[in-house]
Amino acid sequence: MDALTIPPVDLGLIAPLLVVVTWATGLLLVDTFFIPVGRKKLTGYLAIAGLVVAGLVGLPLWGVSGSTFGGMVRLDPFALTLTWVFLLIGILSITMSLDYLPRQDIEQGEYYPLIMFAVSGMILLAQGADLIVLFLGIETLSITLYILTGFAYPRLTSEEAAMKYLVLGAFAAGFFVYGIALIFGATGSTRLSEIGAYAADRDLGDTNLTLLLGGAAMVLIAFSFKAALAPFHMWIPDVYQGSPTPVAAFMSVGTKGGALAALVRLLFEALPTLNAYWLPVLAGLTALTMVVGNLGAIAQMDVKRMLAYSSIGHAGYVMLGVMVAGEQRGPEAFIFYILVYALSNLGAFAVLIALEHQGEEAWQLDDFAGLYQRQPLLAVAMAIFMFSLAGVPPTAGFMAKFYALTAAWEGGLPWLALVGVLTSAIAAFFYLRVIIRMFMTEPEGEPAPELNRGLTIDIVVAAAGTIIIGLIPAPIFALVERSAVALGG
Amino acid sequence: MEVVVQITFGVIAVFILVAAAMVVSVRNVIHAALWLIACFFGVGALYMLLEAEFLAVVQVLIYVGAVSVLILFAIMLTRQITGEGVRQLTNRWPVVLAIATLLFATVLAPTLINQQWNVPPAPPLGTPEPIAGPAELGRGFVNEFLIQFQVVGVLLTVALIGAIVIAYEERARRRKVLTLAEELELKRLREQTSPTVPAPVEAEPVVQESRSASER
Numbered sequence: 001m002d003a004l005t006i007p008p009v010d011l012g013l014i015a016p017l018l019v020v021v022t023w024a025t026g027l028l029l030v031d032t033f034f035i036p037v038g039r040k041k042l043t044g045y046l047a048i049a050g051l052v053v054a055g056l057v058g059l060p061l062w063g064v065s066g067s068t069f070g071g072m073v074r075l076d077p078f079a080l081t082l083t084w085v086f087l088l089i090g091i092l093s094i095t096m097s098l099d100y101l102p103r104q105d106i107e108q109g110e111y112y113p114l115i116m117f118a119v120s121g122m123i124l125l126a127q128g129a130d131l132i133v134l135f136l137g138i139e140t141l142s143i144t145l146y147i148l149t150g151f152a153y154p155r156l157t158s159e160e161a162a163m164k165y166l167v168l169g170a171f172a173a174g175f176f177v178y179g180i181a182l183i184f185g186a187t188g189s190t191r192l193s194e195i196g197a198y199a200a201d202r203d204l205g206d207t208n209l210t211l212l213l214g215g216a217a218m219v220l221i222a223f224s225f226k227a228a229l230a231p232f233h234m235w236i237p238d239v240y241q242g243s244p245t246p247v248a249a250f251m252s253v254g255t256k257g258g259a260l261a262a263l264v265r266l267l268f269e270a271l272p273t274l275n276a277y278w279l280p281v282l283a284g285l286t287a288l289t290m291v292v293g294n295l296g297a298i299a300q301m302d303v304k305r306m307l308a309y310s311s312i313g314h315a316g317y318v319m320l321g322v323m324v325a326g327e328q329r330g331p332e333a334f335i336f337y338i339l340v341y342a343l344s345n346l347g348a349f350a351v352l353i354a355l356e357h358q359g360e361e362a363w364q365l366d367d368f369a370g371l372y373q374r375q376p377l378l379a380v381a382m383a384i385f386m387f388s389l390a391g392v393p394p395t396a397g398f399m400a401k402f403y404a405l406t407a408a409w410e411g412g413l414p415w416l417a418l419v420g421v422l423t424s425a426i427a428a429f430f431y432l433r434v435i436i437r438m439f440m441t442e443p444e445g446e447p448a449p450e451l452n453r454g455l456t457i458d459i460v461v462a463a464a465g466t467i468i469i470g471l472i473p474a475p476i477f478a479l480v481e482r483s484a485v486a487l488g489g
Numbered sequence: 490m491e492v493v494v495q496i497t498f499g500v501i502a503v504f505i506l507v508a509a510a511m512v513v514s515v516r517n518v519i520h521a522a523l524w525l526i527a528c529f530f531g532v533g534a535l536y537m538l539l540e541a542e543f544l545a546v547v548q549v550l551i552y553v554g555a556v557s558v559l560i561l562f563a564i565m566l567t568r569q570i571t572g573e574g575v576r577q578l579t580n581r582w583p584v585v586l587a588i589a590t591l592l593f594a595t596v597l598a599p600t601l602i603n604q605q606w607n608v609p610p611a612p613p614l615g616t617p618e619p620i621a622g623p624a625e626l627g628r629g630f631v632n633e634f635l636i637q638f639q640v641v642g643v644l645l646t647v648a649l650i651g652a653i654v655i656a657y658e659e660r661a662r663r664r665k666v667l668t669l670a671e672e673l674e675l676k677r678l679r680e681q682t683s684p685t686v687p688a689p690v691e692a693e694p695v696v697q698e699s700r701s702a703s704e705r
Contacts, residue, residue: 006631007632007635025646028650070635072635114650114651124640130637132637136637136640139644140647143644143651144647144651
């Protein structure tokens, strides 16, 4: 019986992830034993502190590249920048929940650690270099989201959303596992780099390569489901509408960011040589996603549902960057788009929360009528977010769309860029419709409740970020450029 | 020794087959589930005979422990499928039988034709030693798959917390779900009273009653 050997691990490389997970676990205990019922906001503040600390811990890692745990996890500037973006998403989501939960009478201390666990899953997705690690990352994120979707369970819609999400999500997870099994059967490894090396050696027509392609297709289906690409998007509107609004906001940007970050790695580390097979498929999916998402949004009179469809459309624009991530521009566009979309979309959802009364839904377009006369600042903020989502200059959304479309154009997918431009034009219609309602119609109904601190901070940060990045994009460009250098080799 | 193994195998195999036949032939769904558990146990014993201890343990844990409980829960939560008196075969069962046989044959035929019996298959060159026993598996967990092992720990914690958050809090607000016993009670009540009264109306008081009982 030989002694157990534990391989050398460099915990420094997963420091932000470690901080988030340990902090969340500790917070669960602290919340149970020290924080009295009714003061659960304290837990929220502590969770925000944890995410900030995780971000700070990541600072000295800038520029470090390396892998640990026997090559299962990787740290590079690409992963680190995404980690920061994910932490920001987590912080903004928690901030907007602080007042939402007590107002909806669903406040429980576990909510905040759960968000942290979801963030840890996203970070793992950005860092994973092994199919099993990626699977576990996706599952950590998804299981947490199933719980959070059903968090308002006395409400039937929340229960329904959680059930739908769980059943379909579990189905997609099955595809993922089956895909991993096929890939492992073909190549004898689950590590992305080894799969890539194996595929590079083989001629097309090799039986094992066929098996590998089959497995890759299964895994792509799972990713498409998580990122809400077109034929796999059916669950999005119902789930977003039913789940608590901050959770929907978190989900709309979080799952997309996490899943697509992992997809970038999968495509360009494991399957770069099979480019000829997956590129047409993904390009078709992307085009369909942009069309379906934006056309679907037109018909929606419910703003929350409209944002759900718009998130499908935006998944398409993010995919533009993902598909050409082999070029320098691709990953840059990807990170930039995720950051900008996170700010604009979280902001828009925060405005929705601000309009919700006690347990009452105020998501209809008519609820926005004359908002400018009732609450001018809120209306202006919403206008900024809508302009940004539509991609109107000088907001950040314009820069992001421009970036993504040029990346696709230069990456050899000009027709896709054209589809992107056309669908953006369609999208302008339903975003501007909200703005017209807010500014050009008479107010109806009672005035919305006062804004509270958490929401105000959230909306101000998001709006300021959207405008500043739109006006002075250079620093973010520099950051994004340096993050993307290491990738695609 | 060989003879003992053969006899043991025979006994287990017969047990599995009988149990499996009972699963599809008994009328009561719960009895079917219990026979299914017996069947799973038999398969576990078969694994033990093949010296795959770990598989045997996993078989018992997952199939007997988790899957069966899940089935029983599903039966419990689904209204009125105790299944007594329900005809299990449709009129077109020969068609179903033919389709099922065909599908099964499609899977089995290549195996039967290509298999060289009584010859231990040679492992392909260069394949690593298969993970067979718990010791190798344990070593894998602390060595090659260390990070996965850790992350699964986190994942299970999250799932546990989620279960508690969703299931445990504020029961009073949840809708009442009838247990199987209450369901049967309801049925009996319905049968006792006259059939002219529509069923849902009499069903109401019992639901009310059990709700108030749970609140007290």
